[in-house]
Amino acid sequence: MAFEDIPVDIGAVYEGQRIRKGDYRVELGGKKAPGAELVRARGADEVEDGRVEVIGPDIGDMEEGGTYPYGVYIEMAGEDLDRDLESVVERRHHEFTNYIDGAMHLNQRDAIWIRIDDEAFEKGMNSLEIVGRALIELFKLEMDYIENMQVTFYTDEAEAENLVERAREIYEERDARARDLHEEDVDNFYGCNLCQSFAPDHVCAITPDRISLCGSITWFDARAAARVDPDGPYFPIPKGENVDEEHGEWTGVNEAVEERSGGVHDRIWLHTVFDNIHTSCGCFEALAFYMPEVDGVGIVDRDYSGDTPYGVSFSTLAGQAGGGKQVDGILGIAVEYLRSPKFLEADGGMERVVWMPEHIKERISDAIPGELVDKIVTEETTIDVAELREELESRGHPVSERWFEVTDELVERAVDYIRSTGGKVKPAEAAEELGIDRDQFMELVKELKKRKILA
Amino acid sequence: MESRNVRLDRLEKGGLQVEGLELTVGDIEREELWDEPAGPYHLPGIKDLRRWDHLLLGRYDSSYEPTRDVCDLCTFGPCDLTDGKKSACGLDISGQTARMNLLTTVMGAAAHLSHAREIVEHVIEKFGPDVEIDMGSKNDVEAPMVRVIAGTIPETVGDLLPVVEYCEEEMNHLTSATSTMQEGSPLEFDSKSLHAGMMDNLALEIADIAQISAFDMPRGDEDAPLAEIGMGTMDPEKPVVLAIGHNVAPGTSIIDYMVENGLEEEVEVGAVCCNAHDMTRINPHVNVVGALSKQVKYIRTGAPDVVVIDEQCIRADVLEECRKVGARLVACSGQAVHELQDVSDRDPGDIVEMMVDGEDGVFLPEIEKVGEVAIETARSVYEDRLGRKAIPEVDELQGIIDSCTECGRCDRACPEFLPITDAMVDGMEENGGDWSGLEELWDRCVGCTRCDEVCPVMDPMSVQETASEHRWKTERNVVRTGRGPINDTEIRNVGAPIVLGEIPGVVAFVGCDNYPDGGRSVAEVIRDLAERNYIVLTSGCSAMTAGDHTFEDGQTVYEMFDGRFDKGCVSNVGSCVANAHIVDAALKIANLFANVPLRDNFEEVSDYVLHRIGAVGVCWGVYHQKALAIANGAKRWGIPVVQGPHGVKFRRQELGRPDLDERWVVNDANRDYEEVQIEPAPEHLGYSAESIEEMAVMAVKLCMRPNDTRQGRMIKLTNYIDLYRKYFDEYPSDLARFVRHEKEVPLTEREEVMEVLEDRGWEPRETPNPTMLREEDRLI
Amino acid sequence: MTQAHSPGNVRVKPGADLNGAMLGKLLNRPGTLFLVGSQWKELPDGVLEPLVDGGDVILTGSANPPVEKVARMGVSEACHLLCSEGSLGGEYGQVVFVGIPHHIATGMLSKLKHYSDATAISLDRGFQPDANLAFPNLSREDWEEELGEAVERRSA
Ligand code: SF4
């Protein structure tokens, strides 16, 4: 076996293990000491395969129960490797460290926090070299595009600080690159059909501007995964032609979705909550929902348990959206999608957003244009749609300019029409008759009630 | 545009007037707003779901394990059914065994259904029929089973009555089918057993949503409070009221009286069995004495002044046991009256006086009076009671142990074959007087008193009890109170981790505590699975067992793991009736993730559950017929169940045949319903394991489903292999069956395993969109 | 472990109780399958190996004794296959239960009695009325003695 000379067991079964206070030999990184994980792609001659180096005290030299800095610098080489794969590989560091029985890895990037438990230490896990060897083995097994890999651990305070600083720069660089990469810049989008396991008609279209709606898979992730496992759940979607720029309709996406949904869906608009909207499976993090009363879009996520101005909770709304259906007006999204420059582009983007829970607003505040921040209402102000409307009006939210006004002339026509029907009014027919849409008709009914024409 | 349509209707509820003209916009009942298409099975009768049962039982063999060679149910008999002989009425051993399984299921389901009716009626009597059904803001689908089977959305507790009536009608037909010269086919009996199981599950749901709504029990509380559990939780120096049974109504009366009169500090109120769960769901300060096995054990300590019984899991000799210690018995349900005098029309004060004057029990179906009667009686009599008990004193114990004749009758009588004689012998003075064996038995003993019945010289159970007195007197652990439903939001949260292979499955530990070797190992398996990131659910006596054992750092699994429905969490749904939420979680997944319509759509929903949802029920300590009824219901919904060795006494398992490929063919909905081969997953539908290790391995194996994603299958196989190795010390020989793709083999052993598989001619397989139904049978 | 808990069953083929000498002889029959269960350690040391020698062994539950096996499966699975022609059914004329927990063994022996032609022998210390042959309820010492005798008989 590849892990023969490692004194503890290695495997996915250990992923869930927790090492509690009092059970650990040493603690690395975390809140009390600097720590970071960084993966870099290098030239073949720059990486010595299998090399593990520890700069600073090793586990055996550390004081029992102590906390030490932890910088993990992983260099890899391989013909098919490129910069964009770095973050994908890096993300697995968490999982693979956890595969080691007696090691616990929490958080990511410069917040990593590791514990090595007493038992593992007693079994002989007294050196980070062992951790390094296990990691190299695991990475190479899982990702066959990695040909060479070497790992350097920094437990020396200054050296670790150094790595943390360098890592932060690189994270920022990467994030910037990801931010700057858009649908126009790439040839392929990616699809994910993992959720078909539960929602057989659903296909996720993932683009540089649209993260999967569970929030777990970015375009980079999907690309990397599709590359290593060509017959796996992630597949490239040659994007084809952009037949409808406004809505984000691509011929490639349509074809892929048609094929993979067994013909149930054949037309997808990527950036809208209306009509041919992207399907939603069941594990979307949040929903964007259209509220006709204010002609705006609300956002609600799973962590918000109260009612929305739509009159119902996340659960109820979600119940209407899921299952791989295209439901006009309710769209499953990842919270991260709110940061996308193409976020609901067809509908007016962030300018169309009128309401969201406070915690989301805080989380994405940097992605909301300054002049809009105070215009978007949260549950702290109201969850009542009528109040919301007043609030939007007084805050001068851009949607208020779109509002439909009930004129006296319209009221007259409406009353005539209602009379002519003898009282049996079907909203769709009435709207058509009056030359307005159904939502507007609803506005009208409301106005009629206000004016006491209707009881 | 459906959603907007709905929106309009909702806003414009109520008639509109236009100068005297009535408008019909709006004013639409909630039910009409339910835009879900309806399936073909509205209030299905025995005959309606036969097709589904036959599909299930066509894949899973009924393995009959007769407990009797003869049938003596009618006066033609007794009839010998050995060697293929038929009875006087023409039934063979398979038919008779299947019939007995049906009869047993009907008994269990009837207990739950009668309970459901009593709760619903009690709520209506107390609060009126309009108590709104409210499962909290995180639960939109309030009653999944009612939706599926009765095709309705119940808005009030009153709306549940017609569903209860439907169940009662079906149960009557089912009972009728067990009578002589009705059904003749084993397969049809089995189908009826599943139908009875479904009635049971529906009754559970009705009972629990009614009581949650009426008594404000936790509605999907992800961090439900911890309650104390153990025989040492109550202070026996205070007046003690002990409730036994399953129907929380009398319990609410006790809690109300205690709280209204500010007696929380003065009086101790506790319960055994499911009543304890339900009372703590109302007031977490109620003490949980323990599971069923603690019933007689606790009474014999002499602590209870008043024992209140309602229905189910009450020992037939409870009055006799109460008499031994002078505890007064209050029976509240017509189900268990014990020849006690009906005092419904008396004032509580009079009843208390009666009991203080020496009446050893009363029948008091007037629930409202129970609280006052129980608490005031306890307050009046407790001082006299102090010091009384029905177990030996520590200082007399040595002499009793020494009197053991070593006849071995106790061992033979014990349903768990506990080595009582050995423990007695070790405990004898001449052998050094080591009582640790007796103490150890205390943990494993299920409290049946059978040894007492046969021992010529003593009550061995009481001897064990005194020998371990120093332990149980201070025994105080914690159990998480019953959380009620699994929230829609939690279900959504776990969707991605399940498909991404972070959560290997859902394992629910349910049912009684007739453990073949104590409950500690159950708590250990729960801990092991939670550490492996399984979602672990508990209910009923199993939930108590889980909290009644501590690990190295003195913590129970409820303290070690969070109470969410999430990976690596352990949550207690509640009492027996709360088991409904486990099945409901599966139905919600179907509804939330795939929009499978629930309404009248049993077949499609169950087909979805069977092929997609990696959930397994474990009933390790199965004893009551209710456990069988729950299990048979779960199986019909597509959730496999693993039982302990006592499970074979229910006479039937539903075993898959992994050796027969033709059994594992489904239709692939993504390929025009073309037939495709799948792996045997889940391999069995009902299975009895002989040892706890085998149970654990089987439970994780049965979490596999044909729809598993590669990552999902990988993590499931990783755990299967690991547990197999841990307990059987070898590699599973059937691994090749479950590997569809190289990437499903655990990373760390991929190379070696693939070599072996390829040598055996293994070929990769696609993951289908599996169903046993035909396209025309489905709504989606 | 000991006494039977299903006294309701009639003994279909009344006959003598099993004893060590008889057992020793029977075990020499060809076509014998041993189902060795998780309580195999109840047997005195060194007895299992010579007992099962020459027969096929299926390990059930979590049994892991030092004997060669043909398979591992649940006792329920094994007995179900034994009742099914074309799989294990018909392959073995004699099935011997060793170390299978009493209750589940009772159920399985009943199943074999009704649905299989194989002769079922229980080595349980407690009586199993559904087996064709079983020891009467024995004390541990007597039981060990009978097993010892069976081993001796086999090697003789
Ligand atoms: S009371 Fe306990 S020890 Fe006695 S027979 Fe019952 S389970 Fe066995």
Ligand code: SF4
């Ligand atoms: S039945 Fe009583 S006398 Fe006989 S061995 Fe058991 S404890 Fe001793």
